[in-house]
Structures are given as structure tokens and as C-alpha cells.
Amino acid sequence: MSQDRQTQRRAPLNPLLAVLFACGAVAVLFLAGLAAHRYGGQEPAAATATAAGAKPKATPSRKPPPGVGDAVRDGKFEFVVSRVDCSRSKVGLEHLERTAKGKYCVVSLSVRNIADGSQYFLGRAQKAFDAAGTEFGNDEIAGVYANHDTQTFLQKLDPGERVAGKLVFDVPEQVELTRLELHDSLLSGGVKVTVAT
Incomplete structure (x- = not known):
């Protein structure tokens, strides 16, 4: 390898920067997993739209007690x-x-x-x-x-x-x-x- 190429090689990353970079990557993955769990795998906007368009479940109506004529x-x-x-x-x-x-x-x-x-x-x-x-x-x-x-x-x-x-x-x-x-x-x-x- 020539002398010029050796001089062009970058210096190794500072160990502190490497640790910070790894922690940031873990945090991003954690937040992505949390969002996926919260919204059931949907994007937050899609989950909100689904909730807004969802109809409430109909509760079964209770039959009134028997009265006059029954x-x-x-x-x-x-x-x-x-x-x-x-x-x-x-x-x-x-x-x-x-x-x-x-x-x-x-x-x-x-x-x-x-x-x-x-x-x-x-x-x-x-x-x-x-x-x-x-x-x-x-x-x-x-x-x-x-x-x-x-x-x-x-x-x-x-x-x-x-x-x-x-x-x-x-x-x-x-x-x-x-x-x-x-x-x-x-x-x-x-x-x-x-x-x-």
C-alpha cells in the first residue's frame, strides 16, 4: 500500500463516540418497538384514524319486566x-x-x-x-x-x-x-x- 493511501486512512473513532452511537441506536429500536406495541403494529396516525372511525359496540338492551297485558x-x-x-x-x-x-x-x-x-x-x-x-x-x-x-x-x-x-x-x-x-x-x-x- 502506498504512503499516500495510508495517510488518507481515517483515524479510528473515539471510543466515547462509539458508545454514544450504540446507545442511540438501542434507544431508537426501543421506541420503535414501544410504538408498534401501543398501536398494534399500525402507524400512530392510522391507529388514531381507526379509533375515530370505529363504532361503539352495541350493548344488548335489557328486556323490560312483564307488565299489564303480558x-x-x-x-x-x-x-x-x-x-x-x-x-x-x-x-x-x-x-x-x-x-x-x-x-x-x-x-x-x-x-x-x-x-x-x-x-x-x-x-x-x-x-x-x-x-x-x-x-x-x-x-x-x-x-x-x-x-x-x-x-x-x-x-x-x-x-x-x-x-x-x-x-x-x-x-x-x-x-x-x-x-x-x-x-x-x-x-x-x-x-x-x-x-x-
Whole structure:
């Protein structure tokens, strides 16, 4: 090799500069890996655009609780509440009537036997509740007056048979019922029906 070429050869890098250069390269690789992990392998701008254009996931809508007009079942019976009237202080006919201690909430409903055997519908098994959770029992004597034109709840229901009648709840004047709990027997779990009075 000639003398001129040897003089043109560059001096070796300063060791300090070499270490700084290596550290800078490692830092760049680390930041690139961090960005790739954060944006799922996409460029930051692309990831932002995807997030901006993404539609929020639809949350499944909760089915409202059964209410007036809905068919509900408990045990051997299917119930449909058609009306709740809490505007009365008396039930029955002119000379055969009963007066409430507070006010009467008269629940009109139908009951259908969905089982294979006959079964009685028990008015005393039915309950009503206000917003505070206070329970009110069915007034069976008032129910006899309210159902004067039918033997609705005094006979067994055969399989498939449906009858319509009234339940009567004697509640304080200021009470507003929020739900009913209907049962096929005194020991059944019951089914809840939301009502507005």
C-alpha cells in the first residue's frame, strides 16, 4: 500500500463516540418497538384514524319486566293482568257492597291452567307491593263482592281452561302499587308483574 493511501486512512473513532452511537441506536429500536406495541403494529396516525372511525359496540338492551297485558307463568297457571283500578272505595252492588278501610285496588286478570291436572286458583296466595316493598294481601271477602257475576275463583280449573275475574287489595289512601306477585299456590315462587296505579 502506498504512503499516500495510508495517510488518507481515517483515524479510528473515539471510543466515547462509539458508545454514544450504540446507545442511540438501542434507544431508537426501543421506541420503535414501544410504538408498534401501543398501536398494534399500525402507524400512530392510522391507529388514531381507526379509533375515530370505529363504532361503539352495541350493548344488548335489557328486556323490560312483564307488565299489564303480558302473559306470565308460575307453576300450573298462566296469568294476564288486563287492568289495575285504585280509584274505588267500595265494591259490589248497591245493597251488597263492601267498603275499604283505605281504598280498593281492583286487579282484573285472566288465569289459565297450563298443566295436565285440575287446580284451584287461590286468591289468598296473591300479593301486591308498593315502591317501598310493603306487602298487601288479597281481600278475599271484597273479591266475592267484586266477582258477584261470576264464580271465577271458586272452582277448579281444568287443563287448558281459562277464567277471568278480579282480585281486590285494600290499601291505605296514599299508597301506589308498583307490582303484583302472582302464585299458583301458597308455596310457589311466584311471578312479578309491574303495574302503575
